[in-house]
Amino acid sequence: METIRFAIEDGIATLTLNYPERKNALSIPMRGEIGEAIRQVRADESVRALILTGAGTDFCSGGDISSMQVEIDAPQGRRRLQQAHGWLEDLIQLDVPVIAAVNGAAYGAGFSLALTADIILATPRARFGLPFLRMGLIPDCGVFYTLPRMIGLQRAKALMFSMRELNAEAAQDLGIVMEIVSEESLAGRAQALARAFTEASPVAVGLTKQALNASLNQDLHTMLAMEADGQGIAFSTGYRREAVDRFMAKQPLRYRWPD
Structure with missing residues (x-):
């Protein structure tokens, strides 16, 4: 370079x-x-x-x-x-x-x-x-x-x-x-x-960005389908399971937006 x-x-x-x-x-x-x-x-x-x-x-x-x-x-x-x-x-x-x-x-x-x-x-x-x-x-x-x-x-x-x-x-x-x-x-x-x-879920971040990039070119039905498919994938991740466990145990969650 x-x-x-x-x-x-x-x-x-x-x-x-x-x-x-x-x-x-x-x-x-x-x-x-x-x-x-x-x-x-x-x-x-x-x-x-x-x-x-x-x-x-x-x-x-x-x-x-x-x-x-x-x-x-x-x-x-x-x-x-x-x-x-x-x-x-x-x-x-x-x-x-x-x-x-x-x-x-x-x-x-x-x-x-x-x-x-x-x-x-x-x-x-x-x-x-x-x-x-x-x-x-x-x-x-x-x-x-x-x-x-x-x-x-x-x-x-x-x-x-x-x-x-x-x-x-x-x-x-x-x-x-x-x-x-x-x-x-x-x-x-x-x-x-x-x-x-x-410290964020790479799967959830990637799916969110993909949906936002597509949103202005798609109709409501398509975006709702993308939302459902993406959330299904996000629910299946180990990151989501860990976040729920942390929440239930009153522990701080990993992903925080810096002030």
């Missing part, structure tokens, strides 16, 4: 974009290494949460503009993005929770990458924007799927057409950012949330 740092420790995977001299722009090599890291997360059953963050003072400034100087025809442009779509879909569909820790710029594809997370933490320095139209491009990296589901269709259109930059507070008001924390606290808060999931 040359453009990212990636590690798995105590059930927590951490993927750090590591191209700080270019504000962690998504170069072609970086996209390939992110894909490899996501494959490792999917293959490792010990992983209970994934943290996405950026080295230095920024999360990700978007696509690497220097790589766009060469002439690209329509089929080449399509294939270029399709290479990232495989791991983007895998990232969105991960059974484990994904936590994005955003400081500084999260522009373009960097904003799109943050939106793949289940929880977005931001510092007061965080800035979000989708300036694709300025370059004659359309928003990409899954944002047509993620953003309307998060903030609604009209607001998603407004952000894409206006290319408006959002500070951390504005992003929180729209429901994009869950918490605003200081720069000094960002890594620690992301770790605290990730550690909480190491």
